[in-house]
Amino acid sequence: MNFELAIERLKSEGFKRTPSREAILRLLELEDRYLSAGDVKKALAADHPTMSQDTVYRNLTSFSELKILEETELGGERKFRMHCDRHGHHHHFICMDCGRTEELDVCPMEQVSRALPAFVIDDHKFEVYGQCPDCRSAS
Amino acid sequence: MNFELAIERLKSEGFKRTPSREAILRLLELEDRYLSAGDVKKALAADHPTMSQDTVYRNLTSFSELKILEETELGGERKFRMHCDRHGHHHHFICMDCGRTEELDVCPMEQVSRALPAFVIDDHKFEVYGQCPDCRSAS
DNA sequence: TTTCCAATTCGGAATGACTACGATTTACTT
DNA sequence: AAGTAAATCGTAGTCATTCCGAATTGGAAA
Ligand SMILES: [Mn+2]
Ligand SMILES: [Mn+2]
Ligand SMILES: [Zn+2]
Ligand SMILES: [Zn+2]
Numbered sequence: 001m002n003f004e005l006a007i008e009r010l011k012s013e014g015f016k017r018t019p020s021r022e023a024i025l026r027l028l029e030l031e032d033r034y035l036s037a038g039d040v041k042k043a044l045a046a047d048h049p050t051m052s053q054d055t056v057y058r059n060l061t062s063f064s065e066l067k068i069l070e071e072t073e074l075g076g077e078r079k080f081r082m083h084c085d086r087h088g089h090h091h092h093f094i095c096m097d098c099g100r101t102e103e104l105d106v107c108p109m110e111q112v113s114r115a116l117p118a119f120v121i122d123d124h125k126f127e128v129y130g131q132c133p134d135c136r137s138a139s
Numbered sequence: 140m141n142f143e144l145a146i147e148r149l150k151s152e153g154f155k156r157t158p159s160r161e162a163i164l165r166l167l168e169l170e171d172r173y174l175s176a177g178d179v180k181k182a183l184a185a186d187h188p189t190m191s192q193d194t195v196y197r198n199l200t201s202f203s204e205l206k207i208l209e210e211t212e213l214g215g216e217r218k219f220r221m222h223c224d225r226h227g228h229h230h231h232f233i234c235m236d237c238g239r240t241e242e243l244d245v246c247p248m249e250q251v252s253r254a255l256p257a258f259v260i261d262d263h264k265f266e267v268y269g270q271c272p273d274c275r276s277a278s
Numbered sequence: 279t280t281t282c283c284a285a286t287t288c289g290g291a292a293t294g295a296c297t298a299c300g301a302t303t304t305a306c307t308t
Numbered sequence: 309a310a311g312t313a314a315a316t317c318g319t320a321g322t323c324a325t326t327c328c329g330a331a332t333t334g335g336a337a338a
Pocket of ligand 4: 228229230246247248263265
């Protein structure tokens with residue numbers, strides 16, 4: 001998802017356009033990987049030194065609820081990235097060195113649903129962790 | 140894994156047999172589901188009112204490193220359960236109401252490895268969340 | 279353009295999970 | 309029974325996240 005589309009979704013949902021929100025969304029569009037709230041705050045410190053952590057957390061949470069961002073939990077921290085719009089449902093390989101992701105189209109949920117007919121299935125998480133080719137050759 | 144086997148593994152790794160460790164392992168054997176450190180501390184408060192949280196966390200971490208326990212991160216909390224010994228590698232359905240788990244033999248990692256030949260794959264997480272049949276009929 | 283107000287932000291305090299640490303106790307060896 | 313390293317205790321510290329009241333502001337309405 002790009003910045004303009006995210007701003008449109010905000011407006012259509014009745015959210016105001018603010019400098020904080022613009023800065024957070026531009027950063028996430030640029031970085032294209034999972035960032036923590038702390039990462040975001042640090043990256044914006046130069047241009048927005050007074051942006052409070054409350055603002056960062058509140059907006060990241062709102063964006064996640066609006067499906068503007070994807071969210072995961074990694075190493076005891078919430079992490080956010082721009083929601084990928086290239087395909088439909090998919091999962092990620094995540095590089096533990098640089099945070100870059102690679103999209104995975106494989107998802108085993110059809111088999112799981114068949115194996116658990118009496119269960120209500122609400123959600124699932126499938127993530128693969130390791131080292132991307134760039135970080136591999138650099139190390 | 141049962142209590143006796145866990146105690147054996149502790150002894151063979153040079154860990155001492157203490158009342159704290161016995162109590163934690165007995166509880167986890169009995170509960171047979173994911174518990175947080177706080178859950179463990181509360182459940183043992185009656186019989187072991189002075190057990191410190193340091194003791195709970197340190198032992199849960201040790202047990203996890205020794206593969207006596209399985210560990211996951213759920214809702215911002217580390218959770219632990221007795222390591223299942225019925226099969227080899229597998230994943231879990233987790234009931235978000237009662238915490239009970241159902242083992243899943245499906246794992247898509249062979250496909251992922253084939254799809255990402257240039258990546259180093261160190262780990263992966265696959266979990267399915269929902270409501271088990273008991274909680275479904277109770278709600 | 280000016281007014282207005284709910285939404286947003288700010289700054290800082292509170293929370294909760296987790297870790298660190300020195301002092302004390304204890305399990306196991308000899 | 310003595311000795312010692314391991315384990316525990318109690319408490320304080322850390323860090324991510326949430327909460328809250330006061331001040332600001334985006335955008336609609338006048
Ligand atoms: Mn993606
Ligand atoms: Mn299992
Ligand atoms: Zn999936
Ligand atoms: Zn697997």
